[in-house]
Amino acid sequence: MNEWTSYQLQDFIPFTAEVYFRLLERMGETFWPLHLLTLALGAATLALALKHRTRLACLLPAPLWAFVAVAFFIQRYAALNWAGGYAGDTFIAQAVLLVVIALTGWGMDKTPSRTSPPVVMGIAIALFGLILMPLMAPLSGGSWYQTEVFGIHADPTAVTTLGLALIMLRGFALWIAAIIPALWLVVSGLTLQALDSTGSVVLFAVLAITLVGLVWKSIKPKR
Amino acid sequence: MNYRIKHRITRRQSLKLIGATLAAVTLPTASLLADKGEMRQKAFAGTDKKLPVIGMGTWRTFNVGNDPQLLDARTEVVKAFFDHGGGLIDSSPMYGSAPDVMGYALQQLGTPESLFAAEKVWSPAGGSTREQVAELKERWKVEHFDLVQVHNLADWREHLAALQEMKAEGNIRHVGITTSHGRRHSEIEQIMTSEDIDFVQLTYNITHREAENRLLPLAEERGIGVIANRPYDGGSLIKNLKRRDAPLPEWANEECGCTTWADFLLKFIVSHPAITCAIPATTQVEHMRENMRAGHSPMPSPDARQRMTDYIGSL
Numbered sequence: 001m002n003e004w005t006s007y008q009l010q011d012f013i014p015f016t017a018e019v020y021f022r023l024l025e026r027m028g029e030t031f032w033p034l035h036l037l038t039l040a041l042g043a044a045t046l047a048l049a050l051k052h053r054t055r056l057a058c059l060l061p062a063p064l065w066a067f068v069a070v071a072f073f074i075q076r077y078a079a080l081n082w083a084g085g086y087a088g089d090t091f092i093a094q095a096v097l098l099v100v101i102a103l104t105g106w107g108m109d110k111t112p113s114r115t116s117p118p119v120v121m122g123i124a125i126a127l128f129g130l131i132l133m134p135l136m137a138p139l140s141g142g143s144w145y146q147t148e149v150f151g152i153h154a155d156p157t158a159v160t161t162l163g164l165a166l167i168m169l170r171g172f173a174l175w176i177a178a179i180i181p182a183l184w185l186v187v188s189g190l191t192l193q194a195l196d197s198t199g200s201v202v203l204f205a206v207l208a209i210t211l212v213g214l215v216w217k218s219i220k221p222k223r
Numbered sequence: 224m225n226y227r228i229k230h231r232i233t234r235r236q237s238l239k240l241i242g243a244t245l246a247a248v249t250l251p252t253a254s255l256l257a258d259k260g261e262m263r264q265k266a267f268a269g270t271d272k273k274l275p276v277i278g279m280g281t282w283r284t285f286n287v288g289n290d291p292q293l294l295d296a297r298t299e300v301v302k303a304f305f306d307h308g309g310g311l312i313d314s315s316p317m318y319g320s321a322p323d324v325m326g327y328a329l330q331q332l333g334t335p336e337s338l339f340a341a342e343k344v345w346s347p348a349g350g351s352t353r354e355q356v357a358e359l360k361e362r363w364k365v366e367h368f369d370l371v372q373v374h375n376l377a378d379w380r381e382h383l384a385a386l387q388e389m390k391a392e393g394n395i396r397h398v399g400i401t402t403s404h405g406r407r408h409s410e411i412e413q414i415m416t417s418e419d420i421d422f423v424q425l426t427y428n429i430t431h432r433e434a435e436n437r438l439l440p441l442a443e444e445r446g447i448g449v450i451a452n453r454p455y456d457g458g459s460l461i462k463n464l465k466r467r468d469a470p471l472p473e474w475a476n477e478e479c480g481c482t483t484w485a486d487f488l489l490k491f492i493v494s495h496p497a498i499t500c501a502i503p504a505t506t507q508v509e510h511m512r513e514n515m516r517a518g519h520s521p522m523p524s525p526d527a528r529q530r531m532t533d534y535i536g537s538l
């Protein structure tokens with residue numbers, strides 16, 4: 001028997017769907033009403049990005065990435081999955097990266113045109129992460145505590161940040177800033193797929209659109 | 224010696240002997256009846272110690288973190304396991320919080336005499352075997368492990384040597400190795416032949432019977448206990464049969480008392496003479512009860528086992 005072909009996606013996911021969704025719900029129960037603040041920060045970041053206040057827009061999500069790293073990955077998810085601690089470390093690395101970009105101004109797209117397709121994609125993705133993702137659980141019959149929110153849960157934090165990056169950054173910095181959020185969406189999408197959740201399709205769709213946006217912004221000469 | 228006893232026999236003794244002989248003739252039926260409500264036990268690892276033929280696994284099912292609601296729910300599952308005469312519980316440091324959850328359950332329920340705590344050590348060894356076992360003991364909140372296995376043969380030479388030392392010192396009772404999904408059987412065979420191990424854990428179920436070719440006969444020959452993991456092929460086997468509402472054949476009830484698919488699938492496994500126990504994992508008390516009942520007599524004969532595999536193949 002070929003050892004590698006005998007592995008399935010399920011073999012790498014050490015918890016059941018019940019436990020994973022309870023974990024997301026417990027984040028909601030524990031931190032409510034912090035959601036209101038993180039959502040307000042997210043909305044402010046989007047507004048700043050669109051007003052070309054890029055440095056501040058890069059800085060604002062950084063503490064939220066650090067918060068998700070500690071509160072979600074290190075304190076909770078790591079109890080279920082030994083890889084959770086490493087995921088926490090990479091989320092902290094993303095927080096540091098955002099601070100470095102904010103301080104140095106590296107790769108900033110200072111005058112993003114709101115009509116350029118990659119920026120439109122970025123706005124759509126950011127709005128999706130901020131507004132539609134939190135509504136998905138209640139709209140599909142779940143409780144409000146199951147709502148996944150930017151700055152509290154990993155998925156909307158990664159999605160919104162990808163959208164923001166498409167608006168605010170360009171060149172190499174854009175790709176670097178997109179790596180960790182995109183990688184997390186791959187891991188999360190595969191996790192949801194192994195748990196038989198349709199949420200995976202949403203994450204893979206966001207990833208595909210982001211990739212188109214990244215390539216588009218990279219090959220399109222800047223006006 | 225026997226000869227001398229024969230000559231000393233009195234009339235009273237000979238009456239007793241006749242009584243005993245009569246009892247022995249009727250015993251098989253009597254013991255089967257008595258056995259009906261009790262979990263079957265099998266001797267293991269060439270000793271006279273016995274283990275209940277249904278144990279339990281903890282992969283995925285017991286990894287609930289520190290969620291109080293789910294911790295209590297899993298404690299109920301462990302309670303049902305012991306209420307039905309359960310013994311071996313298998314876990315691993317690879318199963319996230321499962322060892323801690325087991326510690327929580329044992330603290331709530333007390334540690335029953337029948338517990339046979341089976342853990343694992345895994346990669347990277349790097350001199351960490353003792354440390355891994357000590358940490359797991361704290362997480363389970365137990366005094367000792369009855370069995371420590373090398374998970375998926377990770378760094379097995381180093382781990383096994385350290386485990387043998389710990390066994391010799393009386394820190395752990397038995398040592399073993401594990402694999403699953405039919406992986407690395409030839410290496411498992413080599414280790415079973417060349418090393419002094421008490422248990423091997425491998426995948427054996429009605430649709431995955433590769434182990435019958437070499438490993439199970441070898442285990443019998445060498446007196447190595449065999450723990451059958453993935454008895455439901457990770458759950459898909461029994462869940463598909465239940466979902467499809469597949470009919471349970473009547474002869475299975477007549478021949479070996481199968482009234483549920485759990486009976487059918489688990490009795491098939493544990494009736495193999497080389498198998499010591501099967502370790503289905505579950506999150507549900509009702510499933511646990513169903514699984515435990517499968518360990519009761521009667522068990523399928525070799526002919527019935529053949530019919531069972533043919534039947535599953537025909538579905």
Ligand SMILES: NC(=O)c1ccc[n+]([C@@H]2O[C@H](COP(=O)([O-])OP(=O)(O)OC[C@H]3O[C@@H](n4cnc5c(N)ncnc54)[C@H](OP(=O)(O)O)[C@@H]3O)[C@@H](O)[C@H]2O)c1
Nearest residue numbers: 280281282401403452453454455456457458503504505506
């Ligand atoms: N390499 C290794 O060392 C290794 C590899 C694999 C497995 N193992 C060990 O072997 C154990 C068993 O394997 P496994 O957990 O992979 O798979 P398994 O026991 O074949 O299947 C577990 C699944 O079966 C379902 N189930 C259990 N009883 C049921 C019933 N009566 N009716 C319907 N569904 C039922 C459970 O779902 P519900 O929660 O809904 O009941 C669970 O999802 C593991 O937990 C682990 O301890 C070790």
